[in-house]
Amino acid sequence: MTDPIIDISRQLTPGHPNWPGDAPFRVEAGARIAQGDSVNTGEICTSTHTGTHVDAPWHYADTGARLDEVGLDVYLGRCRVLTVRAEGGLVGPATLADLPAVLPPRLLLHTGQPARWAEFPQDFAALDPAFVREAARRGVRLIGTDSPSVDPLTSKTLDAHRACLEAGVLILEGLNLSGVPDGDHDLVCLPLPLAGVDGAPARAVLLPAGTLPGGEA
Numbered sequence: 001m002t003d004p005i006i007d008i009s010r011q012l013t014p015g016h017p018n019w020p021g022d023a024p025f026r027v028e029a030g031a032r033i034a035q036g037d038s039v040n041t042g043e044i045c046t047s048t049h050t051g052t053h054v055d056a057p058w059h060y061a062d063t064g065a066r067l068d069e070v071g072l073d074v075y076l077g078r079c080r081v082l083t084v085r086a087e088g089g090l091v092g093p094a095t096l097a098d099l100p101a102v103l104p105p106r107l108l109l110h111t112g113q114p115a116r117w118a119e120f121p122q123d124f125a126a127l128d129p130a131f132v133r134e135a136a137r138r139g140v141r142l143i144g145t146d147s148p149s150v151d152p153l154t155s156k157t158l159d160a161h162r163a164c165l166e167a168g169v170l171i172l173e174g175l176n177l178s179g180v181p182d183g184d185h186d187l188v189c190l191p192l193p194l195a196g197v198d199g200a201p202a203r204a205v206l207l208p209a210g211t212l213p214g215g216e217a
């Protein structure tokens with residue numbers, strides 16, 4: 001029987017590539033405690049935006065909610081995985097033209113990023129703000145992407161982030177969707193329970209659609 005759990009999180013290894021200028025990711029496994037040496041303990045040092053992570057609205061708006069003010073329900077439930085193609089670096093609203101008028105509340109975009117990043121991607125697919133608005137119009141409340149951001153690397157205006165804020169859409173970035181079939185699944189995404197932060201690394205998995213209670217919500 002095939003494993004019903006599809007892990008769509010990036011595995012974090014020492015030096016995992018991060019956004020340029022962001023805090024380097026460091027992990028030391030099994031660094032024993034000084035006294036007694038009776039157990040293995042680890043130590044991690046991470047940006048809130050390492051690998052697979054969620055953005056809380058405070059990341060891109062000073063008045064936006066911090067992670068502990070965002071409920072978990074947006075990260076749990078029915079989602080649609082969709083392979084998309086960027087034109088001129090952006091995924092546009094026409095991508096959704098042939099899809100139903102109402103979509104599941106969570107939309108995960110497979111832009112073709114590899115399962116592992118040897119280096120931080122420079123030229124990834126970002127989102128046209130009009131795509132965000134069109135997805136929201138069809139009922140989407142969470143947009144996930146295998147890109148490291150919904151805006152291009154060099155953006156100073158963060159137009160797609162802002163469109164998400166205005167449309168009430170939350171953001172999940174840096175997914176690993178390689179080999180994942182398009183279609184409907186149930187998403188379980190649990191960001192680290194950090195207080196007061198602008199985002200956090202998350203473990204995200206897909207389960208067969210209908211596994212979670214709550215139907216299509």
Ligand SMILES: N[C@@H](CC(=O)c1ccccc1NC=O)C(=O)O
Nearest residue numbers: 019022049149150153154155156
């Ligand atoms: N482009 C922004 C920086 C930025 O977007 C960013 C910086 C660190 C970690 C994550 C970032 N953006 C993620 O979507 C700037 O240059 O100010």
